[in-house]
Amino acid sequence: MDYRADIDGLRAISVGAVVLFHAWPALLPGGFLGVDVFFVISGFLITSLLAAEAATGSISMAGFYERRARRIVPALVFVLLLTSLGAVAVMPPSELEAYGASLRAAALFYSNVFFHGEIGYFAPATKFLPLLHIWSLAVEEQFYIVWPLLVLMLAALRRTRLLPLAVALVVLVSLAAAVWMQTRSPAAGFYLTPFRMWELGLGALLAVVPLPAAGRSATPLLLAGLALIVGSMLWLDETMALYMPTPLPACLGAVMVLYATADAKPRATALLTNAPMRAIGHGSYSLYLWHWPALVLPRIALDRELTAPEALAAVAVAAALTYVSLRFVEAPWRDRRRTPLSRTAVLTLAAAALLLVALAGTALQLGRGLPGRASPGVVAVQPLVHADSSRAFRCATPDTSAQPGAWRDCTTNPARPTAEILLLGDSHAYHLAPGLAAAADARGLNLWQLTKLGCSLVYRGRPGSVDRCALYNRAALAEVARHPELRAIIVSSHWADNLEKRAALHAGGGKPDAAQIAVARASLNAAVVQLIADLHRAAPGARIVLVGTTPEFTTRIGRCVERARFAGRDDGACLARPVKDEPWAGFADATLAEVAAATGNTVYLPRPLFCDGDSCRAGTSDTVAFRDHDHLSAAGSHHVATGLFAVVDPLLAAPRPDA
Numbered sequence: 001m002d003y004r005a006d007i008d009g010l011r012a013i014s015v016g017a018v019v020l021f022h023a024w025p026a027l028l029p030g031g032f033l034g035v036d037v038f039f040v041i042s043g044f045l046i047t048s049l050l051a052a053e054a055a056t057g058s059i060s061m062a063g064f065y066e067r068r069a070r071r072i073v074p075a076l077v078f079v080l081l082l083t084s085l086g087a088v089a090v091m092p093p094s095e096l097e098a099y100g101a102s103l104r105a106a107a108l109f110y111s112n113v114f115f116h117g118e119i120g121y122f123a124p125a126t127k128f129l130p131l132l133h134i135w136s137l138a139v140e141e142q143f144y145i146v147w148p149l150l151v152l153m154l155a156a157l158r159r160t161r162l163l164p165l166a167v168a169l170v171v172l173v174s175l176a177a178a179v180w181m182q183t184r185s186p187a188a189g190f191y192l193t194p195f196r197m198w199e200l201g202l203g204a205l206l207a208v209v210p211l212p213a214a215g216r217s218a219t220p221l222l223l224a225g226l227a228l229i230v231g232s233m234l235w236l237d238e239t240m241a242l243y244m245p246t247p248l249p250a251c252l253g254a255v256m257v258l259y260a261t262a263d264a265k266p267r268a269t270a271l272l273t274n275a276p277m278r279a280i281g282h283g284s285y286s287l288y289l290w291h292w293p294a295l296v297l298p299r300i301a302l303d304r305e306l307t308a309p310e311a312l313a314a315v316a317v318a319a320a321l322t323y324v325s326l327r328f329v330e331a332p333w334r335d336r337r338r339t340p341l342s343r344t345a346v347l348t349l350a351a352a353a354l355l356l357v358a359l360a361g362t363a364l365q366l367g368r369g370l371p372g373r374a375s376p377g378v379v380a381v382q383p384l385v386h387a388d389s390s391r392a393f394r395c396a397t398p399d400t401s402a403q404p405g406a407w408r409d410c411t412t413n414p415a416r417p418t419a420e421i422l423l424l425g426d427s428h429a430y431h432l433a434p435g436l437a438a439a440a441d442a443r444g445l446n447l448w449q450l451t452k453l454g455c456s457l458v459y460r461g462r463p464g465s466v467d468r469c470a471l472y473n474r475a476a477l478a479e480v481a482r483h484p485e486l487r488a489i490i491v492s493s494h495w496a497d498n499l500e501k502r503a504a505l506h507a508g509g510g511k512p513d514a515a516q517i518a519v520a521r522a523s524l525n526a527a528v529v530q531l532i533a534d535l536h537r538a539a540p541g542a543r544i545v546l547v548g549t550t551p552e553f554t555t556r557i558g559r560c561v562e563r564a565r566f567a568g569r570d571d572g573a574c575l576a577r578p579v580k581d582e583p584w585a586g587f588a589d590a591t592l593a594e595v596a597a598a599t600g601n602t603v604y605l606p607r608p609l610f611c612d613g614d615s616c617r618a619g620t621s622d623t624v625a626f627r628d629h630d631h632l633s634a635a636g637s638h639h640v641a642t643g644l645f646a647v648v649d650p651l652l653a654a655p656r657p658d659a
Helices: 005-023 031-056 061-090 093-107 111-118 124-128 134-156 160-181 186-191 197-208 215-235 248-260 267-273 275-282 284-302 308-334 343-366 376-380 433-442 468-481 495-506 514-538 557-566 584-599 634-653
Strands: 421-425 447-452 488-492 543-547 602-604
Touching (some): 005 031, 005 215, 031 160, 031 197, 031 215, 031 248, 061 093, 061 134, 093 134, 093 343, 093 557, 111 134, 134 160, 134 197, 215 267, 421 433, 421 468, 447 468
Parallel strands (some): 421 447, 488 543
């Protein structure tokens, strides 16, 4: 194809939007749509080349992949290698271990699948993932495994006239699937290639459908297209990003710009073809690759967001690395005269380089993030930042299941036919299990854990709902009824979160006022009273203990401590981070106390163990009490269990209520 400066200008808008969004989100809240514009451009350019080759009978799969290898692989490998050196320098072992897995995914072009399984794109933790942005490159490369085969098949069957129909069908099916998926798994619709093919397909459709020249309509089309792109970026934000077809206006705008500037060159084209825009567009691929690691690695080293000047410095570093990458890596490999290698040699070298990077990622993962680099203090905190593999966690029914775990598997003494104490609730019950199990075992008691992650006991679901939480809660009560021998039931839940959501519901999603908070508290009160009544019917001989809130901090405590120790900073600031569950935690604890007094049951409030008024601590440097924002570590669980059993012991010593 002849060089089109306007396409470089459109690339400049795309990459500039992404960089602005990642560095200063408030400036361009919809800047993430730059990736969608990139998809349209890519679909248009690649399909134009393939269609031209198909028309002349010169289409070659090997030639296509050689061009992709020269265009994509050298700069990608360069970025992955240098980013990995930076990761080794600033990442503590647990993060470097996870980085190794993402490095392998990046090198083998399945980052989109990897991150879909790991984390949502807009979750706070993504700001500390240096290779998150490679997901979009993975989508493109997966698309280009299938796309050339379609064109080649039609060319072989001498049916290239059907190409516009085939492309239109792909666009319609993929877009319909993306819209359908938004109510089922928005993250899948965001990350996975089948639900993104329509964006590349829109560009491809422009490449294969014969359209008349824009003529006098070129200027209005160009300006309207740019308005759609920029307007979408200014109006939309990340709260809408996961819901398709959010990118559709920006994608249509890109199609309009590409069409308007294809033949006619109206005066307004200068908005895209001026020298700065051409320069940025020419380096857009390398700038996209570099900007995200340049922002993320300093965040990890500092364990905080970057200030505006720091973000500007990071973008400047990315621009400098882009120049180096473009001049010394990209340009030589794209120019066959400067690297006159055979097609076989290019493909072999590209595959070997990617495989070596993937093996390096695997080595970092299997090597547990090279813990030999870290001090003993960092190694000591590792259990708090790795996935919990304790028996307590294994007995916390996962989100995907609605059935409680096996009774004997989740008791401290499976050989005994009965259990004296039941721990019941969601993840805020599960995190009490290590301490309660040890305390119960020391007293010769058998503790039974019946918990489900993310499911409050006072959540009922909509009438007729098949929600897993509602199903689980009914199954849990039925399971309790099978064990009337229980002597005590300890009930814990994420009460503050439950109350806040009730208040938000009454406020219609806005900020609740005092009256709406009072209604929410009354609603929670009634729900807990009903729960107690249900438990008394299921196990009439059991005493019920309601456990109140533990603080929810603004950062993942274990991760914060690990980063601070690895960087040689004092970890005290991590342990005194502000809490984010007030005033809801105070309201919830007061509500539980009211319920206990009204129903003659017992409440235990562990918050004073960690908080003095509004000031809370997550333990000490010797005993870090929290593993993340709001879940206790084993040490924190033992601390709470000591106080909790001071309440439970007298209840167990008293006669049974049904005696």
